[in-house]
Amino acid sequence: MSILSFHELTKMYGKARGMENITFSVEKGEIVGFIGPNGAGKSTTIRTLLNFLHATSGKAEIFGLDSAQHHVELKKRIGYLPSEVHFYEDLTVKEMLKFSAGFYSHDSLTHALTLADRLKLDTTRKVEDLSFGNKKKVGIVLAMMHEPELLVLDEPTSGLDPLMQSTFFELLKEARDKGTTIFFSSHYLNEVQKLCNRVVIIKEGKIAAIESMDNMRKDTVKKVTLHSHEKELHVQSLPGMIEQHKSDTSMSFLYKGNVKDLMLSLHEVEFDDITVEDPSLEEVFMHYYKEDDSNGL
Numbered sequence: 001m002s003i004l005s006f007h008e009l010t011k012m013y014g015k016a017r018g019m020e021n022i023t024f025s026v027e028k029g030e031i032v033g034f035i036g037p038n039g040a041g042k043s044t045t046i047r048t049l050l051n052f053l054h055a056t057s058g059k060a061e062i063f064g065l066d067s068a069q070h071h072v073e074l075k076k077r078i079g080y081l082p083s084e085v086h087f088y089e090d091l092t093v094k095e096m097l098k099f100s101a102g103f104y105s106h107d108s109l110t111h112a113l114t115l116a117d118r119l120k121l122d123t124t125r126k127v128e129d130l131s132f133g134n135k136k137k138v139g140i141v142l143a144m145m146h147e148p149e150l151l152v153l154d155e156p157t158s159g160l161d162p163l164m165q166s167t168f169f170e171l172l173k174e175a176r177d178k179g180t181t182i183f184f185s186s187h188y189l190n191e192v193q194k195l196c197n198r199v200v201i202i203k204e205g206k207i208a209a210i211e212s213m214d215n216m217r218k219d220t221v222k223k224v225t226l227h228s229h230e231k232e233l234h235v236q237s238l239p240g241m242i243e244q245h246k247s248d249t250s251m252s253f254l255y256k257g258n259v260k261d262l263m264l265s266l267h268e269v270e271f272d273d274i275t276v277e278d279p280s281l282e283e284v285f286m287h288y289y290k291e292d293d294s295n296g297l
């Protein structure tokens with residue numbers, strides 16, 4: 001039985017599209033990234049899944065139960081982080097955690113305080129005085145404190161600095177190792193590929209691709225830019241190489257393939273400097289996954 005399954009789930013805002021015919025499932029113990037650009041339909045899908053919005057058609061199931069019919073009992077077994085967190089701000093962080101712990105039958109405050117400590121959250125401060133990133137951390141602690149069977153996180157990393165992001169990913173891995181299933185949305189493929197088993201790509205309200213990370217790692221795409229002060233650069237074309245931009249003094253291309261082959265082919269090229277980067281999601285999917293689709297992501 002899947003932990004999470006979407007069956008042609010559709011949400012329209014009047015005539016405007018939220019998301020359409022979303023169908024996929026998430027299995028126990030998986031970490032699945034849900035990625036797409038602004039307005040793709042990530043939050044609409046998550047909010048419909050959790051019954052904050054009513055589906056126009058189709059359905060979603062959580063632990064095999066219809067997520068709209070059973071939303072009250074299901075919410076106790078789920079940790080949810082909304083994309084925008086709003087709190088009753090007159091409390092300190094610790095007071096808020098104590099208040100939230102009262103909703104659960106087991107002691108969740110101890111775990112909440114451990115999470116807060118790991119995320120370097122000052123629990124003596126009033127929530128209203130916290131920065132955006134620190135409020136996000138409060139939201140993360142609230143979602144994870146009761147050690148739920150399923151975590152649904154909408155843009156959890158926005159506002160976290162790289163060090164905090166890596167601590168947060170450690171916390172997610174630890175939760176996964178204890179059996180939690182994790183579904184989280186992000187704009188960034190590079191970010192989620194460090195952590196996920198699979199990614200589901202949503203574009204303009206529809207699923208554009210579902211890929212296992214094993215497959216994607218095999219096919220790691222790099223963006224290579226060569227610079228030369230004087231000469232025009234000529235690079236022998238290789239399978240998996242797509243030229244993007246060429247000027248008198250630089251050229252850049254995407255490359256999906258064996259890195260050693262690339263190094264050998266660059267050996268004869270007289271460049272002065274080279275940068276190798278992870279390309280953006282848009283670049284990867286435009287060129288390698290949706291080559292017939294000129295709109296990209």
Ligand SMILES: Nc1ncnc2c1ncn2[C@@H]1O[C@H](COP(=O)(O)OP(=O)(O)OP(=O)(O)O)[C@@H](O)[C@H]1O
Pocket residue numbers: 013016017018019036037038039040041042043044045083187
């Ligand atoms: N309350 C609303 N009324 C009308 N249209 C809406 C509403 N909320 C979202 N939309 C539209 O639904 C589509 C999907 O939006 P959604 O917020 O789900 O995307 P998203 O992938 O979460 O984007 P972001 O990364 O910017 O949060 C967009 O076209 C958006 O304009």
